[in-house]
Structures are given as structure tokens and as C-alpha cells.
Amino acid sequence: MKRKQLPPRHFKRHPRAAEWTITDTMNVSKPDSSFASNTPQGAILVNRAWVGVVDFHGTNVYLISPSSLEEVRRMKRPLLSFTLLSLLMSLGCAWTTPGCTIADSSLLSNISYYIPFCPLAPGLQFFASCSHVNDLAQTLAVLPSRLEALCLQGTVQVLSANAFGRFPILKLLRLQLGPIRVTSGAFQGVTQLQHLFFEHPAPCCLSLFLPADALQPFGLLRSLSFEGYCLNSSHSIQLPLSLSHLTMRHSCMTDLQELKELFPSLVPDSSPIGSSSSWSPFLEVLDLSANLQLRQVDARALQGLQLHSLRLESTPLNAGELLGTGLLHLDSLSLVDTGIKKLPRDVTANFELCALDLGRNQIQSIEDDDLPGCHSLEHLNLHANSLHALPTRFFSALPQLQRLNLSMNQLGPTLVLPAGPVSSNLSMLDLSLNGLRALPARAFFSLPQLQELWLGGNNISHLSSEMLGGLRWLKTLDLNWNQIKVLEPGWLASLPALTSLTLLGTHIENFSGRLLQGPQQLSHLQLGAWEFLTLYNPWPSTLLSLELRAEIVEFKFSLREAFLSLENLALQAYWVLPPPTNTTFHFPSLRHFTLRGCPSIFSSHHTYGLFPQLPLLEHLHFWSDPQEIEHVQLSGLPRLRVLELGDVTGFYPSNQMKLEEILMEVPQLEVLALSNVNLEDLSVSSFRDLRFLRLLLLNSERVLGLNRSLQELIPQMPQYVYFSDVIFKCQCENSWVEPWAARTPNTFVYGLENSICMVNGSDRSKTPFLSFLSAYCLDDLEFQSFLTSFTLVLLLTSFALLGGPNWPWLHHLWALCRAWWLKMGGWHHRSHYVYDVFISYCGQDQAWVLAELIPALEKPFPDGEGLRLCLPERDFGVGQDRIDAMASSMESSRATLCVLSRHALGSPWSNLELRLATYHMVAKPGTARLLLLFLEPIDRRQLCGYHRLARWLQQEDYLDFPKRSVDWEAFWSKLRKRLRKAVQEREA
Incomplete structure (x- = not known):
């Protein structure tokens, strides 16, 4: 159906928007104005002369004159309501975008397990990730313009001029678009961009042409990356002065001289700014990793390049050739997987490196002669080098060393560390996966400043305080996946500063809290066994985080006073045996709770009644078998914000889960993620009281039906709704879903375009869900x-x-x-309504009306009802006849609310307004609704025309304001519900 365009004469500047400029007949741009900065997206602003609509991106305000609305009313449409809805929807595109994921970065931890998304930079909030992009303009046209990060994957041959001009605050752009040609001005208007990535997932070289001036619009660009692209056809690309990270991975580069030809501003002699200090860096990081053809280095190829970090991972370049490149300064060098067999001491000494990464190389031994040039190193990574031992002068020759990674070497079976000065500055030592079986007494005595010690993945079976002696400043100790069976009492006595201890994957079956004596501030603990894990008291009162993993976890003590400060608890077990029946779990400070594979400790049928109340709990992640999920009961959780329920077995449960019973007592819920829990049908009863729900995610549901009653919640639907691997029912009762997802301005819906539907559980036809709705559910x-x-x-x-x-x-x-x-026929009187409710009151009651009644009804949800109110003192025109204005306003309002008191009954104006409202109700039935609000007890017979009022008003149209403050909340709820019903009756 073709939409009739409104002529330009119906749009003009608003007097409070002096900076607005008309860009076309349907768009009034707002570059810098506070008129609608605090207005909800999609809100409609109305005064006597104009109607203002704030679009659903929050960036534009549209002004429509009454004559325009009248012209719209006269258009030949089947239904006027559909006409107005289409007009408002055309002002802001729908959130639903096929092939795109739109989300808030604050929700990534809740959706990343189910929904694919692109890596983001810290600090970015609103992002979109689109796949299978073929028509770039079409994809970008339906995305919200206030995006901060955008990732595109597909096939696009040309980036045309002003391709991303719709996104003025875009800060990150990640492009995976195959062979591509960038035209001049392609990034025009994207002045806030800080990170730009051209990527191709396969390790091959695709053609990419970049004009010399392509990056000129970027005054704030910090990161520029080319991965899997060949830029041979490009040259003299001007880099922004703000650039700090440059990456060229998997390219066709053969010589470092090519960098100078591609980016001549890298070196000072060709830079337009020649007055910069010789020691102030132009680049923080230059990443040339995975360039398999990079073998040649021309003399002085990087003459004058000021650089902090150089990464040459997986390249055949000889490290010694870096001495002739002309680099002025270098702090960090990464030579991972380059085939090095000895420490590059000449390179280290020449640049006085602070960090050197030699992981995954072929260094089998280090000689004392290799160390003199490494005295400046602070960070050294020798991961996966087959080292058997360290030289005796290792620590003494590296006095500045702070972090040392020796993981995945062959330093076992008995650890022998070289002796060194007691003043060694080493703070982190990683000895994971070295085949260690035993630690000698005071093995780390020469490292008194050590704060982190990683010993995971070894074969250590015994530990004592003598082995860890001398580590009085150690804070983190990792002993995961060792052969530890028994721990001696007092084994942590020499570690008073320990705060984090991990013992996952051990063979400890009985663990007593007494084994944790010694550390004064132990706050993070991870315990795990292969089969049984039995816990005994006492436990340190300083614990903030506890993780337990075993097939069976058994508590042998009362938890009433054990974990008073615990904030994070994770239980992963097939079964949890509770403490004695006369005690209960008690976690008064718990905020994050993760259960995986455990029986439901919230289950109403559980014998022991575990965890009856968790007053501060905010996050609950529960993965269990279907029977346990079915009986989940959430009570005593007033602050729960994130709830994740899933079937850990992966099998389809046989019984239907009743979602409304689970969500009955969690009014503050913001995130709800459900995976394979057999919902079968979603109805309005499941979400009616969840006013703060922002995210609803349904994963791996089979034959799901969406009840028509959910349409009642469309204005209050969550901001994000995700369907991941969901199979719907092939029934026309779901037909409302497609137009809702395509046109809703308040909710982003993901996953419908790839969903299928089934007639019943045995149907395997895999019918596309949207195709079924379009083909069979066009008409009811x-x-x-x-x-x-x-x-x-x-x-x-x-x-x-x-x-x-x-x-x-x-x-x-x-x-x-x-x-x-x-x-x-589309000629309903609804087009004449300007207000939702006309408020009638006397001057003596004005203070209460303005302070209590108006905020409760006029403020947006959830503080108020978001109604458009008409107040005589505020909305009547200056100099306008009050009686005419009163009659006109009542005719333009869907309902009239009369605030009655003894003062109001004695006011001539209040009596006149009540008589006018009664007249409209009797003379024009079906056009308005009258409600009476009594501020104080009044004899109903004192009302004018009482018998006529009693005849036309329903019992629920009389409301009495309660005297007791404890009843006020119920009163406001009743009043809002009645007014909402009255407004909806007029809309019908």
C-alpha cells in the first residue's frame, strides 16, 4: 500500500528549536538541542497548534500541523488507526533487522553464550553485529543511528561516499566484507571513530584499495587494523596523528620498506608535522604478525619510526635484522613462533627492551653468556620452549625482571630454581604444565617479592608450609589440576597475604576450613575434586567468592554463621548433600549464585528446604535436569535482576514448565534467559508484573507458541527479545508476531527470520516460520x-x-x-482526541493535584502512567473564553476525572465542569468516560443530578482517597488501572 507523502508546508520550526534545520519534508534534524534530550523515544508532544513526535532513535523531532493530521484523516485508507500508526512508524524505522544482532554491551555477559557478536572495545555501549551483508545501503538504512559500534560481515565490493554518515557517534567499525574498494569520502561524517578494522577470517590476502585521503575524517582514530588483506594497489595513505595502534596481519608484505610506501607519515621526514619530539611515540603498537612472506629488511627501512611495541609473531623475519631498521626506540618486542633457538641478546641490548615475548619457539637451554644484554627486561615470556633448566645467574643477570612465564616447559620432575639476590623484584612466576612432582623446601626463598605463583597442570601430590616458605607477600596461588590428595595442617602458614587460592581438579575428598588458616585476608577460593568433596568447618569469615566442583558435594557443618560475607557462590555437582535437617543454608550477603547440575535448592518439594531466603541476591544462573527446573520456586529474592534457567542434560523435558509460577515473586527482574525448559506457550500472565525486564532470551525451545494475550504487553515489552534456535508452532495464533517484530519501535527482536515452525512434535518439515505466517495467516x-x-x-x-x-x-x-x-471506515472520532484525561478540580485542591495526582499520571512509566492530561490553568489559552475552552477540552479528552471535595462542591466552576461532563456522557454516549475521585467522605446525594449520575456511572467509576498512607500505593494502582481502562475503551 503506497503511503501518501505530506507536502513541505505542513512542517516548520518549533519556537523552542531555533537551531533546527529542515532537511526534507519528513525530517527536522536536531544537532544540538535540549528540547527532546530527556524525552522518551517515540513520545508524542502536543500543544494547541502543533504535534511533535520524537523518533525512536532519539535523534530527530518531527512537527506536524493539525492540517496535516486532517489531511491524513481524509486519505483513502481502510482504517484511520492504521494510517496514524503507519505515519508514526515511518518516522522511526523498526528495530528488527534481519541478520543483525543489536544489543547493549552491559548485556553481553548474558547473551554471548547464545548469540554471536563481534569483539568490542571497552567503554562502548550500544552496538550492532550484522552477517551475510550483500546490500550495504539497505542494511545500514534499518539500523539505529545512535550506534557506537558496528560489525559487518558479508560481501560488498565498493564502499561508496558517505556510506556510514547515518552514525555520527560511531566509535568502532569492524568490516569483514571480502575484496573491497574504498572510495574517497566513504567515511565522511564518522568523525568520532576510534577503531577501524578491515578483517578477513581466512589466512589469505584479499584485494583492498584505500585512497590516500580515506582516513582524513578521523581526528580521533586510535586503532587501525588490516587482517587478511593486500594493499599493494594503495599508496601514500595519510594516517591520522591520533593513531596509536597499527595492525597488518596475514598480508602480502615481503619487505618492511613497504610500510613507508603505504604510510609515508610513519617516519618524521615525510610527516606533515616535523616539530614533534624525537622521543614522543607516534605509534604505541605495530603488529606485523602472521606475514609469512616477510623476510627482507632494507637498511634504514623504518628510519625515525617512534614505536613502543613491535609484534612479529609467526613471521620468518630474522630478529637480528631489526638492528638495521632505523627504529629510534622500542620497549616491547614479540617474536612468538618465529623459530628462535637462542635469546636475541643483541636486539634486547640495542633497544634496552622492557618486554620480550619468545613463546612457542625452540629455545631448549639458556646459557650464562646469553644474559648480559637482557638486564633491562621487566617482562619475559618463554612459554612452550622445551626448557630443562635455568642458568645459575638467571635472576642475578635480570635485576629488573617482574613477570616471568615458564609454562609448558620441562623443568620437572623436581623444581630447581637458580639462586639469586634476596632483593629480586620478580612478582609473577608461571610454572604451569612443567611435569613437576615435588617442590623442595623453601623452593622460592630467592623470590621474596613474589605475588602470583601459578603451578597448575603439574603432578604435585604433597604440599607443606616448608615448600612455600619465604612467600610472605604472595597474593595468588594456583594449584589447579594436580595430584594433591592430602594437605597438611598449617600448609598456608607462611602465606599471610594470600587472597586467592584455586584447587580445582584435585583428589582431595575431605576438606576442612582449618586448612585455610594462616592467610589473614583470603577472599577467593576454588575447590574441586573428581568424585566426592566433603566440607568441614570452620571457614574464614573473609571469604567473598567460593566455587565448588565435584560429582557429590556434602556439607558436614551448619552454615548459619559460616559465610556471612560471601557475595559469589558457584556450585557444580550432580548432587548436593545438605547439612543436618535442623539447620539451613544462610548467605545474607550473597549477590551472585551459579548452580550447574545441582538439584534445585529452591524447589518447593525439597526435603531439606535449602536456601530459604537470599535477600541481596541479584544474579541467579541455574542449569539442572528438567525435573528440577520444573519445580523451581523463587521466594525471598526481592532484588533478583538476572535469572538464567537451562537444562544441563540437553534432553527435551517431558513436562511443561509454568513460567508464571516461577516469576511470581521477582518484581525487579531485568534479564531472563531460558534454555530448553519446555515452555510450550508464552502468555501475558508470565510477564504481567515484570515492569523492569530489559532482556528476554529463549534458546533451544521446541514447538513454542506465543499466545495472543501477549499483545497486551507490547508497549511494555522488554527492550531486547532474542530467539535462538527456537522452533515455533505452525498456527495462525502467532500471526501477530510478524507485524509486531517488523514495526515495533520499543523492542529489538532477533532470530525470527531463521526460525522454523512445526505443526506438532512429529512434524519434521522445517517450514520457515515467517513464510508460514505470510502464506496462511494473511486473513483471520x-x-x-x-x-x-x-x-x-x-x-x-x-x-x-x-x-x-x-x-x-x-x-x-x-x-x-x-x-x-x-x-x-477510518472516520472515527478518535482523531479529534488531543488529551487522554481532563482534570477538574477547585482552587483549594490545586496543591494536592499538582504535587500528588499529576506526577502519578503524567510522568512516563514506571514512575507514572504517561497519560496526556489537560489542566485548565496550564492548557487553556491566554484570553480564551473559559467556558468555550472547558467544553472544547472535554470533547478532546477521552476521559474526565473530577476531583471532588467539600470545597469543590461549593465552587461554581467545579459544578459547571461536572455538569458538562455529565452532559457529554448522556448526550453523546460512547465518546467519553467520567470518573469521580473523592478526597474526603461526601454524601453522594449532594452531587448534582445524582440519580442521573448513578444511572450512567459504574461502581468502579467512584474512587475514594484513603486516609491512611499505607493504603496509598493500592489506591494509585487502582486509579491508574481504571484510567488506563477508560482510555483503552475510547481507543477501541
């Missing part, structure tokens, strides 16, 4: 039949009545039928 046949039969009966009845006597009520019946017919 039952509704069409109802309309046809109802219209026929109505016509026959009308003909019979017209031929009879002129009864008085015939006029009213004719008016009602005419109103219904005009509504079906």
Missing part, C-alpha cells in the same frame, strides 16, 4: 465470518426497525451504528 477467516454475519443481521434488523413506529430510542441506536460504521 473466523473474524471475517463474524463480521459478515454480524453485518447481515444488523442490516436486516435496521430495515425492520425503519419500517416500524418512530420510537425515541431509535435515534440513539442509529447514532451508535453510525459511529461504529464510521470507525470501521
